[in-house]
Amino acid sequence: QVTGPSGEVMNAVVLLEKTPFQEEKISELLKKHMKLELQMRNDIYSTYHLYPPPELSELKATVVYPATEKHLQKYLRQEVHLVRETWEDYRNITLPFIQSQSFSIQWVYNILEKKAEADRIIHENPDPCNGFVLVPDFKWNQNQLDDLYLIALVHRRDIKSLRDLTAEHLPLLRNVLQEGKEAVVKRFGVPGSQLRIYLHYQPSYYHLHVHFTALSYDAPGSSVERAHLLADVIDNLAMDAAYYQKRALTFPLRADEPLLKRFQEAG
Amino acid sequence: QVTGPSGEVMNAVVLLEKTPFQEEKISELLKKHMKLELQMRNDIYSTYHLYPPPELSELKATVVYPATEKHLQKYLRQEVHLVRETWEDYRNITLPFIQSQSFSIQWVYNILEKKAEADRIIHENPDPCNGFVLVPDFKWNQNQLDDLYLIALVHRRDIKSLRDLTAEHLPLLRNVLQEGKEAVVKRFGVPGSQLRIYLHYQPSYYHLHVHFTALSYDAPGSSVERAHLLADVIDNLAMDAAYYQKRALTFPLRADEPLLKRFQEAG
Numbered sequence: 001q002v003t004g005p006s007g008e009v010m011n012a013v014v015l016l017e018k019t020p021f022q023e024e025k026i027s028e029l030l031k032k033h034m035k036l037e038l039q040m041r042n043d044i045y046s047t048y049h050l051y052p053p054p055e056l057s058e059l060k061a062t063v064v065y066p067a068t069e070k071h072l073q074k075y076l077r078q079e080v081h082l083v084r085e086t087w088e089d090y091r092n093i094t095l096p097f098i099q100s101q102s103f104s105i106q107w108v109y110n111i112l113e114k115k116a117e118a119d120r121i122i123h124e125n126p127d128p129c130n131g132f133v134l135v136p137d138f139k140w141n142q143n144q145l146d147d148l149y150l151i152a153l154v155h156r157r158d159i160k161s162l163r164d165l166t167a168e169h170l171p172l173l174r175n176v177l178q179e180g181k182e183a184v185v186k187r188f189g190v191p192g193s194q195l196r197i198y199l200h201y202q203p204s205y206y207h208l209h210v211h212f213t214a215l216s217y218d219a220p221g222s223s224v225e226r227a228h229l230l231a232d233v234i235d236n237l238a239m240d241a242a243y244y245q246k247r248a249l250t251f252p253l254r255a256d257e258p259l260l261k262r263f264q265e266a267g
Numbered sequence: 268q269v270t271g272p273s274g275e276v277m278n279a280v281v282l283l284e285k286t287p288f289q290e291e292k293i294s295e296l297l298k299k300h301m302k303l304e305l306q307m308r309n310d311i312y313s314t315y316h317l318y319p320p321p322e323l324s325e326l327k328a329t330v331v332y333p334a335t336e337k338h339l340q341k342y343l344r345q346e347v348h349l350v351r352e353t354w355e356d357y358r359n360i361t362l363p364f365i366q367s368q369s370f371s372i373q374w375v376y377n378i379l380e381k382k383a384e385a386d387r388i389i390h391e392n393p394d395p396c397n398g399f400v401l402v403p404d405f406k407w408n409q410n411q412l413d414d415l416y417l418i419a420l421v422h423r424r425d426i427k428s429l430r431d432l433t434a435e436h437l438p439l440l441r442n443v444l445q446e447g448k449e450a451v452v453k454r455f456g457v458p459g460s461q462l463r464i465y466l467h468y469q470p471s472y473y474h475l476h477v478h479f480t481a482l483s484y485d486a487p488g489s490s491v492e493r494a495h496l497l498a499d500v501i502d503n504l505a506m507d508a509a510y511y512q513k514r515a516l517t518f519p520l521r522a523d524e525p526l527l528k529r530f531q532e533a534g
Contacts, residue, residue, distance in 0.1 A: 014297070016288060016293070016296070016317070018285040018288070021283065021285070026283070029283065030281070034321065035321065036328075039408065040384070040387075040405070042374050042377060042378075042383040042384055043373055043374045043377065043383070044331055044332060044333060044334070045329070045330070045331055045374065045405065046329075046330045046332075047327065047328065047329050047330070047405060047408075048327070048328040048329075048330065049325050049326070049327065049328075049408070050283070050325065050326040050327070050328050051321035051322060051324060051325060051326075052321060052324055052326060053321060054301065054302060054318035054319060054320060054321070054324070055318060057318060057319055057321070057324035058316050058317070058318060059316070059317040059318075059319060060314065060315075060316065060317075061303075061314065061315040061316075061317050062312070062313070062314050062315075063312070063313045063314070063315065064311055064312055065311060065313075066311060067311070079461070079483075080461070080482050080483060081458075081460040081461060081482075082459075082460050082461070082462075082463075082482060083460075084498060191348075192349075193348040193349050193350075194346075194347070194348060194349070195349075196349075196490070196491065196492055198491055215347055215348075215349060215492065215519065216346075216347060218485065218490070222490050222491055223463070223485070223489050223490060223491065223494070224463065224465055224489055224490065224491050224494035224495065224496055225463055225482065225496065227490070227491035228491065229491055229492065229517055231351060231515070231517055232517070235514060235515055239513075239514075246506075247502060247506075248498070248502055250496055250498060250499070252482060
């Protein structure tokens with residue numbers, strides 16, 4: 001908070017970031033005389049604290065000034081909690097919550113009906129039951145393969161999430177896995193062994209979709225608490241048709257999400 | 268490379284890491300007189316370079332010395348490929364490979380026997396069959412909770428990895444999950460709902476251990492292609508005692524890892 005020209009209180013957002021090491025400065029960093037403190041030693045392993053000079057410790061600061069209430073909310077840290085949802089929790093808490101919400105997924109239907117992004121489609125299997133459309137994700141600018149990010153949207157509109165999947169959906173899921181890999185190697189030259197192919201639970205929208213990201217890219221949402229490998233999903237369903245109607249599933253929720261409150265109220 | 272006592276060439280691995288900001292030092296960072304360079308200004312947004320003094324720019328260094336060829340390989344940057352390992356692949360390719368290797372885990376035994384890091388132990392269940400030791404991971408300097416990272420090392424020495432787990436190990440795994448959470452909230456005030464508790468497959472050493480990381484921390488190795496939530500592992504074993512002796516498992520391997528070559532040779 002800063003006092004403005006007429007005495008009013010003005011808010012500023014200041015973001016501080018440590019920037020990645022620059023390869024060409026590493027040798028300088030190791031050569032410069034600097035304070036070194038031993039922290040721990042065990043067998044051949046040891047750890048130290050190092051205190052480098054200012055010119056080798058650049059930080060990046062981003063300032064938003066004056067900042068509105070929305071800017072403040074956007075950057076305030078939200079606590080995140082894990083929920084372990086049994087099938088009964090899904091039926092009694094999560095499903096009614098999803099049904100009470102009206103997230104628009106018109107943008108998904110626009111893609112499936114070629115009303116938007118038709119020129120961006122990488123691959124399509126037009127089968128209404130076992131088909132899908134593969135498109136670049138909004139987050140990927142397609143300038144480099146390092147952060148490759150594609151989304152497969154299924155044509156069927158009756159599958160909300162992982163929780164709805166049964167053995168009935170195996171042909172669809174196998175098409176996405178197989179044809180998706182083939183399309184990516186054909187168009188981008190990235191082999192299937194370098195793709196992370198997974199579903200989110202909870203997803204951010206309730207129309208079944210599958211994420212394809214470069215394995216070398218630490219994609220947001222690829223952590224174990226939210227992502228489920230499509231190959232694992234297929235094997236689980238092949239083993240037990242009702243696997244996802246039995247198993248407890250873990251997922252993260254931000255402290256301000258209403259679904260977390262429902263879980264807390266239910267104990 | 269360092270010249271050893273008898274003139275021989277010795278290798279060392281030096282890892283440098285920027286550590287997270289410590290909240291209580293942020294105001295000091297903003298108040299201290301330091302070099303500030305405007306980089307960009309646009310409307311209400313601007314960015315700066317900041318050059319903080321050494322005492323506010325701590326780095327963490329991890330040293331492995333003397334380092335073997337294996338240590339060097341482990342830390343060199345490499346292309347990564349995913350392998351999907353069936354149980355037969357494990358028995359025919361992975362297990363013989365692990366048995367042919369002799370990666371020393373003396374440091375694990377040192378901790379379990381209190382020959383090293385005894386003062387760092389956060390919690391111990393001394394039962395030789397169902398007990399474990401919880402210690403801070405080398406990667407965590409314990410200055411802030413943002414990158415909290417602990418490791419539970421089991422006392423039993425006969426469990427190499429996830430692949431060896433059966434329903435017999437459920438009491439041990441439940442102890443790690445339950446007592447581990449209790450110990451972390453007691454010592455650090457971090458509740459279980461903010462902990463990511465998981466195993467790696469493949470692990471980096473073949474003595475069963477469980478990772479505890481802060482949910483807010485994007486910990487290396489917490490991606491879906493390598494991490495398995497302990498709660499999921501427990502549920503899978505409770506459902507099918509031989510789950511991990513049946514199911515295919517995906518894991519990443521760097522291009523230079525001999526195990527990848529074995530898989531490629533086997534097709």
